[in-house]
Amino acid sequence: MSQRLEVVNPTAPPPVWAALRNEAYAAAKSEAALASVLAAVILNHDTLGDALSYQLARKLGDQELRAMSLRDTIEEAYDADPALVETAELDLKAVFERDPACRGYVQPFLFFKGFLALQTQRVANWLWNEGRETLAFYLQSRSSELFQVDVHPATRIGRGVFIDHGTGIVMGETAVVGDDVSMLHGVTLGGTGAERGDRHPKVGKGVLLGAGATVLGNIRIGDYAKVASGSVVLKDVPPGCTAAGVPARLVNCPTCEEPAKSMDHTLAEAVYDYVI
Missing domain, CATH: 1.10.3130.10 (serine acetyltransferase, domain 1)
Structure with missing residues (x-):
């Protein structure tokens, strides 16, 4: 043989x-x-x-x-x-x-x-x-x-994660970060009050979190979504969409194919006129 x-x-x-x-x-x-x-x-x-x-x-x-x-x-x-x-x-x-x-x-x-x-x-x-x-x-x-960088030991973080610069990153106890996520400085995955239990965001695979992005509460950021720099997100973001603004609104759904890998922080000109 x-x-x-x-x-x-x-x-x-x-x-x-x-x-x-x-x-x-x-x-x-x-x-x-x-x-x-x-x-x-x-x-x-x-x-x-x-x-x-x-x-x-x-x-x-x-x-x-x-x-x-x-x-x-x-x-x-x-x-x-x-x-x-x-x-x-x-x-x-x-x-x-x-x-x-x-x-x-x-x-x-x-x-x-x-x-x-x-x-x-x-x-x-x-x-x-x-x-x-x-x-x-x-x-x-x-x-x-x-x-x-202040991340609770219980926070669950996936593989192939990129934290750029690092300064000012905060993640709470019940936050979850999926595989292949990218985030810049000043990102917060926090709660909305003094409640206990499951109270922090769940970030899906391949998500891009821009500098200073704040995501609060037990909400879901869908796979391959994007949160623009300086945005405050209080409700779920569908997979493949971009959230931008304070409070965040949905922008260009779908967004670019793999935002966390391309590190594409650009926004489309058209904004859907509703708050998420």
């Missing part, structure tokens, strides 16, 4: 971890001042998970909870749930593919607050689901202090 051989495309880009290491090696050669940092954070590690646990720990550690102790906790999460690292890889690709200012993988891995805050929340969410709520809240607090 003949054995089928897999055909490898020699022009295909390397996997994320290989590309990240290649970039780090080139950067270390060209910028001697950062060579030790690049070695410690990336080049001295064998896997993306090892490097990411080191990076998060060195950022989040403080006098009360030392970096190496925190790294043990992050590695525990990654060992227990390898999907956390797989999801981080998809998040890293999302930044590279959707942010025109991103030159490669080293930038977000080392410097981008949105990516680092998102990975912190993923670990906090794992701790929350394990019943370790106090440590989960500790990571939320540190993320808020360091990255100006």
